[in-house]
Structures are given as C-alpha cells and as structure tokens.
Amino acid sequence: MKVSPIERGANYVVLVAFALIVLGPIAVIVSLAFGPQSASAAREGGLFHPENFPEAWEIGRFGQYMLNSVIVAVIVVVVAVLASILAGYALGTMKFRGATLMFYVFLLGIMVPTEAFIVPLYFDLRVVGLTNTVWGVAAPQIAMSIAFGTYWMRTYFRTSSRALIDAARLDGAGSMRILWQVLVPIGRPAILTLVLLTFMWTWNEFLIPLVMSPSGSVRTAPLGLAFFQGQYTQGTALLAAGAVMVALPIVLLYVFLQRHFIKGMIEGAVRE
Amino acid sequence: MADGTTTVGRSASRRSARSAWVPWAYLAPALLLYGVFLLFPLVRAAQFSFFEWDGLGASTFVGFDNYVEIIFDERLREAFWHALVLVFFYAVLPLVIGLLLASLLTRAQVRGLGFFRSVIFLPQVIAMVVVAVTWRQIYAPDGPLNGFLRMIGLGALARPWLGDYAFTLPAVGLIGTWVCTGLVTVLLMAGMSRVPRELYEAARLDGSGPVREFFAITLPMVRGEITVALTLTIVAALKTFDLVYVTTSGGPGTSTTVPSYEIYRRAFELGEVGVATAVGVVLTIIVFAINGVVNMIGDRK
Numbered sequence: 408m409k410v411s412p413i414e415r416g417a418n419y420v421v422l423v424a425f426a427l428i429v430l431g432p433i434a435v436i437v438s439l440a441f442g443p444q445s446a447s448a449a450r451e452g453g454l455f456h457p458e459n460f461p462e463a464w465e466i467g468r469f470g471q472y473m474l475n476s477v478i479v480a481v482i483v484v485v486v487a488v489l490a491s492i493l494a495g496y497a498l499g500t501m502k503f504r505g506a507t508l509m510f511y512v513f514l515l516g517i518m519v520p521t522e523a524f525i526v527p528l529y530f531d532l533r534v535v536g537l538t539n540t541v542w543g544v545a546a547p548q549i550a551m552s553i554a555f556g557t558y559w560m561r562t563y564f565r566t567s568s569r570a571l572i573d574a575a576r577l578d579g580a581g582s583m584r585i586l587w588q589v590l591v592p593i594g595r596p597a598i599l600t601l602v603l604l605t606f607m608w609t610w611n612e613f614l615i616p617l618v619m620s621p622s623g624s625v626r627t628a629p630l631g632l633a634f635f636q637g638q639y640t641q642g643t644a645l646l647a648a649g650a651v652m653v654a655l656p657i658v659l660l661y662v663f664l665q666r667h668f669i670k671g672m673i674e675g676a677v678r679e
Numbered sequence: 680m681a682d683g684t685t686t687v688g689r690s691a692s693r694r695s696a697r698s699a700w701v702p703w704a705y706l707a708p709a710l711l712l713y714g715v716f717l718l719f720p721l722v723r724a725a726q727f728s729f730f731e732w733d734g735l736g737a738s739t740f741v742g743f744d745n746y747v748e749i750i751f752d753e754r755l756r757e758a759f760w761h762a763l764v765l766v767f768f769y770a771v772l773p774l775v776i777g778l779l780l781a782s783l784l785t786r787a788q789v790r791g792l793g794f795f796r797s798v799i800f801l802p803q804v805i806a807m808v809v810v811a812v813t814w815r816q817i818y819a820p821d822g823p824l825n826g827f828l829r830m831i832g833l834g835a836l837a838r839p840w841l842g843d844y845a846f847t848l849p850a851v852g853l854i855g856t857w858v859c860t861g862l863v864t865v866l867l868m869a870g871m872s873r874v875p876r877e878l879y880e881a882a883r884l885d886g887s888g889p890v891r892e893f894f895a896i897t898l899p900m901v902r903g904e905i906t907v908a909l910t911l912t913i914v915a916a917l918k919t920f921d922l923v924y925v926t927t928s929g930g931p932g933t934s935t936t937v938p939s940y941e942i943y944r945r946a947f948e949l950g951e952v953g954v955a956t957a958v959g960v961v962l963t964i965i966v967f968a969i970n971g972v973v974n975m976i977g978d979r980k
Contacts, residue, residue: 425799513709516717522959524717528716537824557709611804629807646816647816650812666726
C-alpha cells in the first residue's frame, strides 16, 4: 500500500521509540549488573565489573537455586508433555462419549487462577508430607501445564492428516504405533513449542514454589532472587547481576527460538 | 474412528467393545494428575471457604461469614478495587497503544518489522520477579527515572515512586503496561495482516482517510484478536502476585495490595485460611465471568 514518505518516516520514529521503551529497562539492569558495587569501587576499579556475576552466584547461592529450577522444570516438562500428548491424541483423533465434556474440563484449568487452588493443595500435601519436596513444587505445575498442553496437542492432532492416520491403520498399525511412529515425528514443531512454553512457565513461576516450600529447601531461581533482594541490601550491582542470571536461560532460548515462543503464545491463546 | 466400523466380520463387535475404553486409557494419566492436583484442590477451596481455620488447629463451620468479610473488610475491598485499577494498566492501556501501533505499522510496510516484533515481545518471556527487581531500581529515589527527570529540568516531579501513597499503584500498573503492550501489539499485528488489502484500496477510492479506515475496516476485522488480547491481559491483571510481592508487598500502607497478595498473606502469614480461600473462590468466579463477558461481546457480530 502506498503511503507518503512523511508517514513512512514517522513510522520509523514510532518503531524506534517503542523498541527503546522496551529495551531501556533491560539496558538499565544489565548496566547495573556490570557496574561498580559502590562509589569507592568505581574510583578504584573503573566502570566495568564482570566479576559481579561470579560473586553474586556465590553470595546469592544461585548455583543451588538454578539446580532446583532445572530439576523442577525437567520433571514438569517431561511428565506434562507426555501426558498432554496422550490426552490430546485421544481428544483430537478419537470420537467417544464425553469427549467434548473432557475438552471443557481441561479448558477450565487454563483459566483457573493459581491462587485459588494452591492454598488448599498446600495444606493437603502437608498432611501427606509432600511440601518442601521437589514433587510438591512440581505437581501443581504439572497439572496446570497439562491443562494447556492437552488443549495445545488436541489442536495439533485435529489438524493432522486424516489420510495419513487411515493409511497407517490399513497397514495394520495400532493406535499406539500411529501416535509414536507417525504423528509424533511429524508433529515435532508443535511439541517443541509446547516443551519451550512449559519450560518457560515453570522456570519463571513464583507463587507455587513460594507456597509449596515454606522452609526454602526447594527454592527455585526466581525465589532465590526475591530472597536475595530482601537479604542483601548493600548496593544494587550484585542484585542486578543475579536478576540477569535468572532471566538469561529463557532469554537465550527466546533469541534462538523466538518463532516458537511467539507462535505458541499467540495461537495458544486463540480459543475456539 | 476407533469405533471399529471399518473392520469386517466377527472381529467388528469385539473391537468396538474393546475400543470403548481406548480413549480413556490415553486420557488417564493427564486426567489423574490434573484431577488430583488442580480440580480436587479447587473443590477443596470451596469447602475450606465455609470454615474458619488457622491452618493448624480445629476448624469451625462459619457458613458464608468469610464471604461477608470480603464485603465488609476494608482491606479486601481495596484489594479488589486495586485489581480493577490494574486492569486499566494491563489491558485497556496496552490495547489502545497496541491498536495505534499495529495499525500504523500495518499501513506502511516498513523494514525491520520482524526484529521489532521480537523486541516488543521480549518482556513476556522475562520472569516477573526479574521485571519487578529491575523496575524497583528504576523507581528508586536515586534511580534512573528520577535522575532523568532532574536532567531534563523536571526535578520537581522526582519522588520515591514506590513509597508514595498516590503514585505507587499507577507506578506498579505501568510495569504491567510495559509487560503486556508487546503481546497485545503482536496479536493485533497478526490479525491486521490478514485483512485483505483490497478493502483498504476500495476505501481509499471512496476518499476515506486513515481515521475512517481504522474505524470502518481495521477495528471490525480484528474483533477476534481484541477479544483474545483483553481476555489474556485482564486475567493477568487480576492474577498479579509476583510483581506486588517483590516491588511493594502491598504498601505503602495498603495502597497496592491485590486479591492474590491478600490470599497469600491471610493463608500463610495471618492464619486466616478460610477467608483466603473465599477470596480465591471469588477471584475465580470473577475471572470466569470476565472471560465469558468479553467473549460474548467479541462473538456478537
């Protein structure tokens, strides 16, 4: 469409302005993270301090917290994605009584606010001794991820080729074989998107690990950061370095696989 | 498809009998985990909300008292009011900005749009705690925002943004705007790119300007995307927790407390589990109601 050069020029100004508004705060935290810890440190050691990162890692115990995050995230991703593939396969390719009802039951879980079910769940899991364990932190996130994952995989299986399924069946393949040898291999992009989104949501989750591990024994990276902010109040450089380290794994994944993130969050939101 | 009608002979009936449970076998693991760790606790929440319990001792049945408290407890009323204010910052403001931005960018195909899309979407993937820590630094009394204001001669406006009764809630809300605008814009851009070019060409031949074009063509065509954007962002606003927990802890005073923060505080700090779950139930009902209303309005045409 033809527009005047003035409008085109104005658009570039708007584009750059908004990009700067988004990047500004990120630049602030990154520059704080590399900055001097105090005014005296600035006079003696200059303005560039990459050693903040190992120091924050040490003092803030981010090594341990990140390990907790990785363990929880791997459990949630593996269990939730597997369960979602199986459930999405049933809802997306099989006709049976109650299929529509089941679809709505899972859809409900996408909307339920965490804070509504996490309080009674905490007290019930405390009775069976699952609080302050990796499983207690992972379980509610598995349930939430299954709600979205089933919805996501159902959409994929519904659009997958019917002819392909029928051909495989004529070859004598059972439903298990059709799923794992035909549909899953060609559905790798959809599954990768689900893996990435589930990993991101679990890594970034705050309320569930906060509630499920009151003793702090399964403190994940975001919680470690909040805790660090409360404990370590001298200067902002180390806190900023910690913040950068907590965000970095997901931001790196985003940089390389952003299509999956954007596509997943946009299409995953569009309900029928 | 798994009903076995394509098979012939005596195996047909056997297969259909066997296949009736096949879908349920596939559903079982998901249903079990989802049922035990989400649906069941949700039912328990409704049950808890009729009792007074400190989380340790015996509980007493109190009927609807916990719900009545939501209406009469000033702090809880305030929390819901603050959530409503946050809806403006999380949903309304990003929608207005997003509509303007997306329609400008769709009209003139400028270079670097893909890169721009990736940049403005970035806040969506950063942990909210990191966002909160970052903005706490920006809003600090001697932080970059006040520094900037003093630099451009507006030092009179400088203030401790997160310590001021009047400005803290908008300051927290604007963080939500920063996070949500990219998502809304990317959604709307996707919708607008699907609008057939001919519609605009025809409108232009009729002599309509950009403003008419926007209201007559663009807006009706992205109705669906607006519905989705509003649903996502309103729910995000109502569920705000990390941001408030890390930036203000609900303060100063009660000026930024929100329902989610009250749920956490009452259940785990004050030992008011019944009230906390009642707030959770009300919040869930509000989320579902808003979802319903927004989608109803969105589907009307």
